[in-house]
Amino acid sequence: MVGKVVIITGGNSGIGLETAKNLAERGAKVIIACRSASRGAAAKEEIIKASGNPNVNYELLDLESLQSVREFCATIMKKEERLDVLINNAAAGGLGNSKTKDGLHKGMQVNFFGPFLLTYLLLPLLKSSAPSRIINVSSAMHHYGKMDFDNLNMEKQWSDLSVYANSKLYLNLMTLELSRRLNNNEVTANAVHPGIAATNLFKHITNSIIRNTVMKCINFLFQDSWEAAQTSVYVAVSPEVAGKSGLYFSNCQEKKPSKLSQDPDLAKKLWLKSEKLVNLSCHS
Numbered sequence: 001m002v003g004k005v006v007i008i009t010g011g012n013s014g015i016g017l018e019t020a021k022n023l024a025e026r027g028a029k030v031i032i033a034c035r036s037a038s039r040g041a042a043a044k045e046e047i048i049k050a051s052g053n054p055n056v057n058y059e060l061l062d063l064e065s066l067q068s069v070r071e072f073c074a075t076i077m078k079k080e081e082r083l084d085v086l087i088n089n090a091a092a093g094g095l096g097n098s099k100t101k102d103g104l105h106k107g108m109q110v111n112f113f114g115p116f117l118l119t120y121l122l123l124p125l126l127k128s129s130a131p132s133r134i135i136n137v138s139s140a141m142h143h144y145g146k147m148d149f150d151n152l153n154m155e156k157q158w159s160d161l162s163v164y165a166n167s168k169l170y171l172n173l174m175t176l177e178l179s180r181r182l183n184n185n186e187v188t189a190n191a192v193h194p195g196i197a198a199t200n201l202f203k204h205i206t207n208s209i210i211r212n213t214v215m216k217c218i219n220f221l222f223q224d225s226w227e228a229a230q231t232s233v234y235v236a237v238s239p240e241v242a243g244k245s246g247l248y249f250s251n252c253q254e255k256k257p258s259k260l261s262q263d264p265d266l267a268k269k270l271w272l273k274s275e276k277l278v279n280l281s282c283h284s
């Protein structure tokens with residue numbers, strides 16, 4: 001990965017942090033995108049220490065704000081000459097039923113509409129750096145996602161679980177549509193289920209006894225963040241994945257996502273509706 005530039009959103013915690021360390025160890029220039037300067041600076045030091053690679057930076061990004069996404073992308077386009085790998089890893093659960101100042105459902109914006117806009121705005125750099133790769137960190141929870149174009153912004157009906165599941169289904173559909181749109185550009189897009197790991201993703205469980213029990217069970221039954229990062233790393237670097245696009249990976253292997261995730265008409269329609277919802281002026 002020497003000479004390659006990688007962006008990892010949410011690279012300061014959990015699976016994203018382990019992904020960042022791994023790609024830095026492989027010699028890439030790693031840019032982590034995170035909300036807080038202090039957490040970004042601490043993670044940067046940790047990644048440099050773990051990898052021995054000083055070529056690590058952080059940039060501020062709050063996916064709850066489309067303005068922040070735009071500013072982040074403008075900074076990257078100004079500072080970086082290339083972008084070889086974009087990993088849309090950041091996400092949150094349990095954000096409740098509130099709207100952002102952009103008028104979007106908070107959980108949907110953090111997990112889908114924000115990453116959608118971010119990817120869209122970085123496409124020119126990804127295209128000019130081709131062959132390049134987009135990795136969308138999804139979840140097996142997408143199997144519970146539903147597609148209702150009248151409820152994209154979760155206004156008719158919502159629950160924390162349905163927001164999370166729908167956002168991951170939409171991420172899979174965005175992956176499919178990206179692969180269609182980028183067919184001739186040598187930019188690939190794939191989705192990943194990292195597996196279950198005890199991370200800050202579960203911090204919204206406010207009862208500390210329940211949270212600690214959940215974390216202990218996950219630690220006992222599943223894997224740690226290092227293992228959970230391996231599929232993102234595999235799809236980012238492996239020659240076996242070169243040229244493959246529009247696929248879903250888990251456990252470093254191609255897997256079939258849900259039937260809805262594979263529907264090209266849904267993917268096209270979602271893309272066009274999302275362009276409008278994030279206020280992209282030139283729709284395609």
Ligand SMILES: NC(=O)c1ccc[n+]([C@@H]2O[C@H](COP(=O)([O-])OP(=O)(O)OC[C@H]3O[C@@H](n4cnc5c(N)ncnc54)[C@H](O)[C@@H]3O)[C@@H](O)[C@H]2O)c1
Pocket residue numbers: 009010011012013014015016033034035061062063064088089090091092110137138139140193194195196197198199200201202
């Ligand atoms: N941990 C699991 O069991 C599991 C299972 C399936 C999928 N995933 C997915 O893996 C990815 C990484 O999650 P994790 O488990 O490492 O959790 P985590 O909470 O440790 O990491 C999530 C990252 O996203 C960032 N983030 C949250 N809201 C943000 C915002 N508004 N703007 C910018 N960044 C924001 C957090 O700061 C954090 O760095 C997520 O996409 C998650 O949905 C995790």
